[in-house]
Amino acid sequence: MTINVSGEAAIAGVANTEFSKNSGVSELELASVAVRDAIADAGLKPSDVDGMTTFTLDNTDEIEIARAVGIGDLTFYSRVPHGGGAATGLVHQAVMAVATGMAEVVVCYRALNGRSGHRYSSGVAGPLLTSDAIHWGWYTPYGLMTPASWVAMYTQRYMHLAEDVQDAMFEIAHVQRQYAAKNPAAFFYQRPFDRADYDASRPIVSPFKMLDCCMETDGGSAVVVTTAERAKDLKHPAVIVKGVAQAAAADMESMTSFYRPEIARIPSMDIAAKMAYEQSGLCADDIDAAVIYDAFTPIVLWQLESWGFCDLLEAPKFVLDGALRSDGRLPTNTHGGQLSEAYIHGVNGIVEATRLVRGQSVNQPAKEVNNVLVTSGVGVPTGGALLGRSD
Amino acid sequence: MTPEQTKAFEEKVYTFVGKPIYKGPRRGYDDVNSAMIRQWCEVMGEKNPAYVDQDWAEKSTRGHLIAPPAMMYAWTQEGYKVASEGRPTDGQVEMVKFFDSHGFSGSLGTNVDQEYFAEAKVGDAIFEESVIESISEQKTTARGVGYFFETYAKFTNQDDVLLGTQRFRVFKFIPPEQEEAAPTNSDTLEIPTRVAAPRGQDNKWWWDACDEGKILIQRCASCGALRHPPRPMCGVCQSTEWDTIESSLDGELFSFVEMHHPKFPGYQYPLLVGVISLAEGTRIIANVVGCDVKDVEIGMKLKGKVERVDEKTILPQFYPVNN
Numbered sequence: 001m002t003i004n005v006s007g008e009a010a011i012a013g014v015a016n017t018e019f020s021k022n023s024g025v026s027e028l029e030l031a032s033v034a035v036r037d038a039i040a041d042a043g044l045k046p047s048d049v050d051g052m053t054t055f056t057l058d059n060t061d062e063i064e065i066a067r068a069v070g071i072g073d074l075t076f077y078s079r080v081p082h083g084g085g086a087a088t089g090l091v092h093q094a095v096m097a098v099a100t101g102m103a104e105v106v107v108c109y110r111a112l113n114g115r116s117g118h119r120y121s122s123g124v125a126g127p128l129l130t131s132d133a134i135h136w137g138w139y140t141p142y143g144l145m146t147p148a149s150w151v152a153m154y155t156q157r158y159m160h161l162a163e164d165v166q167d168a169m170f171e172i173a174h175v176q177r178q179y180a181a182k183n184p185a186a187f188f189y190q191r192p193f194d195r196a197d198y199d200a201s202r203p204i205v206s207p208f209k210m211l212d213c214c215m216e217t218d219g220g221s222a223v224v225v226t227t228a229e230r231a232k233d234l235k236h237p238a239v240i241v242k243g244v245a246q247a248a249a250a251d252m253e254s255m256t257s258f259y260r261p262e263i264a265r266i267p268s269m270d271i272a273a274k275m276a277y278e279q280s281g282l283c284a285d286d287i288d289a290a291v292i293y294d295a296f297t298p299i300v301l302w303q304l305e306s307w308g309f310c311d312l313l314e315a316p317k318f319v320l321d322g323a324l325r326s327d328g329r330l331p332t333n334t335h336g337g338q339l340s341e342a343y344i345h346g347v348n349g350i351v352e353a354t355r356l357v358r359g360q361s362v363n364q365p366a367k368e369v370n371n372v373l374v375t376s377g378v379g380v381p382t383g384g385a386l387l388g389r390s391d
Numbered sequence: 392m393t394p395e396q397t398k399a400f401e402e403k404v405y406t407f408v409g410k411p412i413y414k415g416p417r418r419g420y421d422d423v424n425s426a427m428i429r430q431w432c433e434v435m436g437e438k439n440p441a442y443v444d445q446d447w448a449e450k451s452t453r454g455h456l457i458a459p460p461a462m463m464y465a466w467t468q469e470g471y472k473v474a475s476e477g478r479p480t481d482g483q484v485e486m487v488k489f490f491d492s493h494g495f496s497g498s499l500g501t502n503v504d505q506e507y508f509a510e511a512k513v514g515d516a517i518f519e520e521s522v523i524e525s526i527s528e529q530k531t532t533a534r535g536v537g538y539f540f541e542t543y544a545k546f547t548n549q550d551d552v553l554l555g556t557q558r559f560r561v562f563k564f565i566p567p568e569q570e571e572a573a574p575t576n577s578d579t580l581e582i583p584t585r586v587a588a589p590r591g592q593d594n595k596w597w598w599d600a601c602d603e604g605k606i607l608i609q610r611c612a613s614c615g616a617l618r619h620p621p622r623p624m625c626g627v628c629q630s631t632e633w634d635t636i637e638s639s640l641d642g643e644l645f646s647f648v649e650m651h652h653p654k655f656p657g658y659q660y661p662l663l664v665g666v667i668s669l670a671e672g673t674r675i676i677a678n679v680v681g682c683d684v685k686d687v688e689i690g691m692k693l694k695g696k697v698e699r700v701d702e703k704t705i706l707p708q709f710y711p712v713n714n
Binding site for chain 1: 531532533585586587588589590591593594619620626645646647648649650651652653655658662664666673674676677678684689704706
């Protein structure tokens with residue numbers, strides 16, 4: 001017997017903590033606040049929760065949060081590996097749990113002191129004592145040891161094959177900053193920039209400038225998933241998870257899959273897209289808006305190709321035609337994204353995608369929004385989810 | 392501290408604001424002189440002849456040597472005896488002791504702002520008047536919980552001409568409990584080297600061969616498929632038997648980046664890293680050297696050499712092939 005998860009689960013509550021450069025509180029507190037507020041947003045009680053999912057990267061144990069927040073017995077818990085690649089994987093796990101009856105209400109969370117504590121921009125330069133050490137050892141002696149450098153390697157190749165890539169990278173950074181400038185929760189609220197600022201911004205790893213790179217943020221985000229049936233009677237209109245998938249394509253390394261025939265694309269996301277579309281019966285034309293993981297500007301381009309919004313190598317043209325803008329074909333990262341709202345490893349993106357379906361985004365597009373794509377971090381095994389209104 | 396204790400502490404500590412640090416203007420132990428100027432400039436790497444070249448200065452429009460303006464605060468400092476005798480009591484010392492006695496024993500100088508209005512020449516006497524200008528509200532920083540205090544100093548000469556001012560900002564905080572510092576061997580200065588690959592069962596043989604000047608490519612003993620980076624099983628036929636071939640290091644650039652920020656100790660910049668397609672059919676990541684970044688392009692022919700790049704590291708490096 002197989003179960004099609006499409007339509008079986010819904011997002012009922014979401015919340016972010018305040019985003020800052022120095023939260024002044026523990027990661028346990030950030031996580032507890034995000035989880036508590038997401039439960040409250042759903043109109044549920046902590047004791048209603050019986051499942052939790054998070055990142056393997058997360059430093060805070062589920063049971064610590066459960067005890068702090070007053071969540072009782074847990075019958076489902078799951079951690080997803082691969083850094084930001086886990087984001088929609090949290091929903092993926094929760095959906096399977098509720099669809100199969102393993103749990104009825106699952107909270108997905110991620111909380112980190114990503115600026116005042118361990119900073120991801122420091123890359124893998126620190127002590128290398130993990131099982132992954134040998135892998136990184138093929139790169140560290142040559143100095144290729146930051147996330148920006150790994151993604152820049154794919155980008156240089158993409159620039160060799162496609163046209164107008166740098167202009168498209170600016171357009172992505174710029175559109176998202178303009179959204180953030182109108183989002184009071186965003187780090188860059190009321191702080192837009194222009195092309196001259198972009199061109200003058202500090203080089204990080206060629207071809208990346210500082211404004212092509214996401215921030216480092218202290219903050220937390222959480223999402224409550226329950227059955228579509230139960231969501232009907234809760235506070236907000238149900239945001240149905242119509243499709244959710246995660247994938248690691250063949251010949252994968254964490255961030256450094258430089259050995260495939262072509263590297264200017266994301267085959268893992270191609271697979272996730274195909275699966276999510278098949279589950280939901282939706283296609284690219286049905287998607288009205290998107291929250292696309294944006295640790296760096298060009299990864300948005302490749303994901304647009306993976307999800308079929310344009311052909312391979314055509315994403316720069318798609319973007320430069322204004323597609324990501326509020327009145328464009330696919331308003332994208334309307335919260336400002338991780339480039340300009342906050343970097344909570346994609347889970348603030350699930351919050352925004354939910355708000356877009358509810359009609360509650362601070363930059364809600366004028367058009368009707370029925371279905372929204374949200375994706376996880378790429379370069380690592382990744383995934384995506386299609387959220388939409390109940391029919 | 393309980394909220395009540397904090398309140399009582401703050402009531403007392405804020406009474407230091409506005410207090411002068413010295414009783415009246417304090418004169419530097421030495422007047423402005425060329426020996427101290429020369430030593431200061433030597434330490435700072437300052438070579439301006441207006442400070443250090445007597446002949447040049449005499450022929451200049453000033454006609455005499457001047458002291459570097461940034462040296463202003465140095466003339467009135469207490470000097471080496473602080474280390475053996477401690478700092479003589481003054482308004483700032485009293486305040487710092489008060490902070491210390493309430494647990495705020497950590498000190499971190501955070502900012503110095505100087506403004507200059509007139510030059511000091513050899514022979515001038517320097518006077519300092521200082522005041523505790525402000526103490527912040529309680530702040531939480533990465534260092535801990537504490538207060539910023541700011542002193543404001545005015546420097547004048549024997550004719551009461553204002554030479555400059557200085558604001559000095561210090562964070563006094565409750566230090567987190569420290570683990571015992573690991574003993575360090577301070578006799579030898581260690582030059583940073585590149586972050587080495589840890590060597591394990593699946594890769595040690597490769598790096599050992601690299602140390603001997605050879606770049607090997609793993610070959611499946613069953614089906615002959617080449618693979619890099621090395622791994623214990625062939626992805627084509629699942630055999631765990633393998634041998635190696637030696638690469639010719641003839642290559643072509645498949646992609647590349649130039650590293651700008653952050654800069655890592657032990658690496659030489661500009662730093663170019665390439666994905667290189669080897670003639671044998673596998674790819675390798677390595678530095679591209681011997682050329683300017685503006686001349687680097689995807690598809691260019693490269694030739695690798697195994698070279699020592701620092702005291703501990705031997706790596707393949709790839710050079711452009713000149714046509």
